[in-house]
Amino acid sequence: MSLVQDTYIETAPPATPVNGNGKTQAASTTTPVASVWTSTQKILFRIAFIFFISIAIPNSAEWYKLFLHIDWTNLHYRDLYDIARFGSGINLFGNKLFGSTLLGYANWIITLILATAGGFIWTWIVNRRKTARAEYNLLYYWLRVVVRYRAGIGIIGFGFTKLLPVQMPYPSWGVLNTNVGDMTAQKLYWLSIGIVPWYQIFAGVVEVAAGSLLFFRRTTTIGSILLFGALGDIVYVNFAYDGGVHVYSSYFVLLAAFLLVQDVPKIYNLLILERNTVPVNFYPVFNAKWQRFARVGLKAATIFIFLVVLFYLQLVNFLYDPYKQPSVAGIKQLRGNYAVTEFRINNKSIAYNPLDTVRWQEATFEKWSSLTFRINKPTALDLSNGGGDPQRDINRTFELTGVGGGQRVFHYYADTVNNVLYLEDKYKDIPDRRNRAAGVGGDGGTDQNLNSDRNKKKEAKTTKQKDTADKFIPKEAWKNIGNEVAMIDHRAASTRRDREFAEAPKNEKRNRMLLHYETTDGSRVILTGVNENKDSIYVVLDRINRPYALSESSLQAGKY
């Protein structure tokens, strides 16, 4: 492998210039192989080398732990997604510069500072030992390989959640019934993609294509241009809508820019200066058989795992277990939008009044295991993206995150034998930590997602309050409810899902309701029981035909 071959040293004889005014122009060519680099180039390269290697490898123990625990015999798409998506950069000294994360970019700057220091030390050492090389063509080649594969795998992991459109789910009925002004900008953007799954697929195809093109030397430039353009837009989108993924999307723009460094001068030379241009590319020659096998093998494995296997897993996720919406089907006869015809609380009837702060104004049973209703009373809101990888339906919060307007969303376990719903508020004071492998620039959620001292204290306090959560659902009822982990299509089963259910916390502090339901065909539903404030309620719901102006898509995720 020590041999370096310059593939295109020989230049084709320049074509006779054709000139409109008959004058010939001197043909100029760029110099072929750079066998000697200037000392500035070498220093810059050493810095770039340390910098890009640092940001191309995972920097958190969490990622390695997750990676080692993957059950390759029973995969979940998120296993591969987590491999592809990780925090990087040098974080030994924290991720803050002068006490600020600089919107999350501080890590880059710290890494750059350390890489610069490292680059100069490297230079000093090789100069002192007089082992300085004339050029780094080969090392530059390998650095590009690392960056190409890092960027390619990363964007493919990201792109597949769009290619099989689950990253931006179609709005739930509860969301469709919410005023536009009662949502965050982030929510409105995510929804605007969610309502057009076919467009989301297109966006996914662009990302996956850009990534795939990076796996091959000849298509790297086109892939980089595509990646630069597509992700550049996404960076801007994240700033504009406060999407929270600005750092991670900038990351790909940076990697793409690095890959284009080699090509921009060539394009400039050819198109703007209109000069003859000879591309010079160093490609190592693999002499030994094992080297050739290793190269083809690694490449094939990457493509197989991240294009073939991931596609399959993502397809399964789309069909049976779309990760941002609950995947267990709701009670069929209840599904739909309802008018609240009668509402009694502690036997006192309240007439409809839009300003009333107790009465339910409208209610919806979603396709899945959620009951949504609206009360005109301020409530604490979850402003995160509602993303991450929760397996349990109760923790899948896309239908409530970033949505106000008095909307409440409760998850229910249904004892269909006794017609009882065990409801738990999907809102939680301290949301679970999401995207643990992603590290800095991960979810873009709230501070509350982080393991801050304040949150730890709060958490300790809440667990102390011995809730009756475990007694909330009696054993006999569980028999009728069934085991949630097995309630999705068996093709979507995974070790990851099993593990998360096994580790599910028992004493979470949540609002709870216990409601008995009574209906014949779902056109009228009567709910009686105890609400989250332990008041007894009696609610008569009448199904309404609610036509939407928004046309539904032909593509729908999940199986309900």
Next chain:
Amino acid sequence: MNAQHTNQWKGYEKIAFRFFFIYFLVQAVPFDWGYYKQVFAINWAHLKYGDIFQLAHYMPQFISGAQSFAGWGMVAAIAAIGAIIWTVVDSNRTVTYNNLYYWIRAIVRYRLAIGVIAYGFIKVFPLQSPYPSLSNLNTNYGDFTRWKLFSISLGIVPGYESFLGLVEVVAGLLLLYRKTASVGAVVILLFTGNVFMSNIAYEGGEVVYSLYLIVLALFVLSWDLQRIVTLLVLQKPTTPNRFRPVFTAKWQVYARFGLKVFAVFFFVLLYSFKTATGYKHDPYQFPVTKGLPKTAGIYNVSYFRINADTIAYSRFDPVRWQDVVFEEWNTISIRSNRPVHIDSNNVERINAADADKTYELEGAIGRHYYSYTVDTVNQLLTLQNKNKFYKDEQLQLHYTRPNDSTIQLYGVNENRDSVFATVQRINKKYLLKEVERAGRSKSLKL
């Protein structure tokens, strides 16, 4: 179309060129009389940005009605016939079409640049998708069409809209210069490719036009495509374009210079100035006439009587008003359970007259929208339904304002029934705006 300006063009290349030459000439240069009628219809003394936009938004149309691909077929047919005649007449005397190729590309470059810049500046100055009106903020998400939601999503982030416009303008400017034209074309392919896909996905009305721009961009790029592929994909030595146009007479130099200056002045400088001032004084999506002073906001309808019947709060009564929005401008919208026949316009119409500015109700149900005039002497509002399907609906409502937050409205509605309504301002806090101010990292109760 990738002849590398050699001294010899192959026979099939020449035939293909003749076809594409005529095809793109007809697509890019307005030959139809309708276009010039439009030019003469403009009030040049009071030129508006909408006029320039209309001139820039050109695509030959042989069939009246919505734009369709059928017109392209006709252009192709003309080009095919023309190419045959040309080939026969020429009988292979012409050796190369280097000159003509240069000029047709120049025409297409300018045509394309004018087209994208026209759309660019109405985004740079965020006119195209304005911040949603109060009525729109108080409408259910599901009560909008996809196209309207697309526009609303862009409207809430004017900074991003300006950025998108800037990309279009820069790409357009790159097209005006031969050496940067291909770079500009690539940017347009990425950008307008996305616009095209969005039009399909969101059921927008510019599918044909955006594809028209894409085809022009492809033609511009085809000039350098072979070179770019050779350099970047095949990674082989590549010769640049060596062609320069020849000018044999002085007038040619002047004509070229004059046309260039005119295009840049009219479609870039003047247009940017007009859109900038238009953004301040004359936005085209919302009316500019002011509404009743100090009324802007959303109001709960606390009391509602029709003829002799008082109707209690109801979400489902077909007559009762639920809430009323007074916009800053002279629009009132009323939410009720009365169905709305939707105005599903999905193309860009830059209207100068307030009455024609219907963006606020396009693609939306859930509310009825009325423009109104105020007779301050008699304290009378005359409401006119803005929706084209309810042209005949007029309401005459007297108003009194017992206090700052209450308005009483009484008079006759669209069915000549007498109505009486007391509306009370809701001190509405919008999550959209609260979060815009405070960010998402703080906990919020709303």
